[in-house]
Amino acid sequence: MGAFYLIGIVFAVVGWLVQSRLKSKFQHYSKITLLNNMSGKEVAEKMLQDHGIYDVKIISVDGQLSDHYNPVNKTVNLSRDVYHGRSAAAAAVAAHECGHAVQHQVAYPMLGFRSAMVPIVNLAGTVFMWILMAGIFLMSRFPGLLLIAIIAQAAITLFALITLPVEFDASKRALQWLTSSGTLAMKEQEAAKDALWWAAMTYVVTALAAITQLVYLISRYSGRRN
DSSP: OHHHHHHHHHHHHHHHHHHHHHHHHHHHHTTSBOTTOOOHHHHHHHHHHHTTOOSOEEEEESSSSOOEEETTTTEEEEEHHHHHOOBHHHHHHHHHHHHHHHHHHTTOHHHHHHHHHHHHHHHHHHHHHHHHHHHHHHTTTOTHHHHHHHHHHHHHHHHHHHHHHHHHHHHHHHHHHHHHTTOSOHHHHHHHHHHHHHHHHHHHHHHHHHHHHHHHHHHHHHHHHO
16 A cells, blocks of 8 residues: 555645745735626626626625635625735635536536535445554455555545536636626736636645546556456
8 A cells, every 4th residue: 555655645745835835826816906896705706796696695704715616505705815916816815616507507517516516425435444443454365455445445436526627617617707808907907817727726636536546446456366
C-alpha cells in the first residue's frame, strides 16, 4: 500500500499548490472593485431574478471559499467576503453558486445525479478510511478487503468525475450571464473568468487523484489474482 499513500501525498501537494494559487487569485481580484459597486449578494439576487428564480434564499456563512449551493433547502450560501464584497472575485463566486441554482431549476441531469450520489459517496468514504487504517496489517490475510476498497474508491471516483461537468457548467452559466447582463465590465469579466478557472482546477486535481488511486488498486488486485 506504500505506493497508494505516495500517490495520495503527491496529489495532496499538487492540490495544495492549486488551492494556494486559487487563494492568491481571489485575493488579487478582490481588490478590483466593480464599477457598478454591486455586492456579491446583490449580484446573486439579480442573477436569480433574471432567471425567474424566487424560491432560493441567499445567506451568509462563515469560512473562506466556503461558498456553495444547497439543493435540499434551496439556499445560495456565500462566505462573508463574497456576500459583502464588491469585487470581481465576489461577483464571480456569487454568480457561480447561482449557476447551480439555475441547474436545479432546469433539472440539469448531472446535478441531480451528483446529489443522488452524496449518501453513497459518504458511506464509501467512511468504509475506505477504515480499510486504509486496517489495510497495512490485514490486506495480506484478507484480500477481499482490497476488492471492497476498489468498490468504495470507484464510487468516490465516479462522484469526482460527475462533479467536473457540474462545476464547469455552473461557471459557464455564470460567465454568460455576467457578460450578457452587463453586470461586469470587460476587465472585470476577464478577472472573473480567470478566478473561476482556478477554482475549477481544484476539482480537476481531485478527479485525477481519484482516478490514479483507483487504477493503482485495480492493478494491485489483478496482480494478486495472476
